[in-house]
Amino acid sequence: MESLSLANSLEQRYRAVVEEIVRAARQANRAPEKVQLVIASKTQSADAIEVLIQLGHRVFGENRVQEAQEKWPLLRAKYPDVQLHLIGPLQTNKAKEAVHLFDVIETVDRERLAKVLAAEQEKQNKKLRYMIEVNIGAEEQKSGIMPNAAMFLLGQCRDVYGLAVEGLMCIPPVGQQASPYFARLAKLAGDLSLPNLSMGMTSDFPLAIQLGATHVRVGTAIFGHRAVAAG
Numbered sequence: 001m002e003s004l005s006l007a008n009s010l011e012q013r014y015r016a017v018v019e020e021i022v023r024a025a026r027q028a029n030r031a032p033e034k035v036q037l038v039i040a041s042k043t044q045s046a047d048a049i050e051v052l053i054q055l056g057h058r059v060f061g062e063n064r065v066q067e068a069q070e071k072w073p074l075l076r077a078k079y080p081d082v083q084l085h086l087i088g089p090l091q092t093n094k095a096k097e098a099v100h101l102f103d104v105i106e107t108v109d110r111e112r113l114a115k116v117l118a119a120e121q122e123k124q125n126k127k128l129r130y131m132i133e134v135n136i137g138a139e140e141q142k143s144g145i146m147p148n149a150a151m152f153l154l155g156q157c158r159d160v161y162g163l164a165v166e167g168l169m170c171i172p173p174v175g176q177q178a179s180p181y182f183a184r185l186a187k188l189a190g191d192l193s194l195p196n197l198s199m200g201m202t203s204d205f206p207l208a209i210q211l212g213a214t215h216v217r218v219g220t221a222i223f224g225h226r227a228v229a230a231g
């Protein structure tokens with residue numbers, strides 16, 4: 001088990017993040033319950049995650065299928081109402097495991113992936129929810145569909161493959177003001193009539209809420225700094 005003091009500090013930091021979400025939502029004249037905290041638990045132990053589940057939190061995000069497979073099956077069996085989001089890039093050869101383990105895949109960014117996910121859903125007789133990841137800064141070497149191709153991919157996902165796409169997700173360019181990128185993603189989601197917007201991390205989630213985020217993905221503010229980097 002995690003030590004009592006670690007559990008205490010996790011609880012304090014978790015409550016502080018929840019308060020900050022409520023404050024940011026109210027400031028933006030938005031209902032706080034319209035903003036879902038997705039706790040980004042990559043590299044964190046099952047024990048630390050369980051502390052948060054026992055505090056009543058239910059929505060978590062993992063980056064890697066393999067890591068999630070190691071940590072989550074037991075936790076899910078114990079807490080069946082947990083909702084697990086995949087927030088890291090997905091290779092098609094991991095689609096089977098991803099469909100089996102996750103409830104929401106936030107990182108659909110190409111037709112081939114949509115096609116493989118659709119086939120897996122069918123095989124497993126399971127319907128997940130999806131978001132399209134947008135490379136909102138149009139950066140080279142970054143995952144996500146280019147903004148000007150998002151509408152076409154959305155049409156393919158829905159009309160060709162029957163995926164339940166509910167929103168857009170982005171990770172803005174590192175080291176720049178995030179607000180123009182958040183605003184751009186919000187505009188794009190509005191143009192596409194998509195209700196959900198997953199944007200904002202530890203450094204900028206209040207800003208993301210101000211600009212319309214319905215899902216904020218927060219790790220460091222709750223767990224402290226990660227010991228090792230994870231993609």
Ligand SMILES: *Cc1c(COP(=O)(O)O)cnc(C)c1O
Pocket residue numbers: 040042063087088171200201202203217218219220221231
């Ligand atoms: C790790 C991660 C987060 C959380 O980042 P923090 O800065 O630790 O809050 C959010 N989104 C994605 C895609 C991540 O990989």
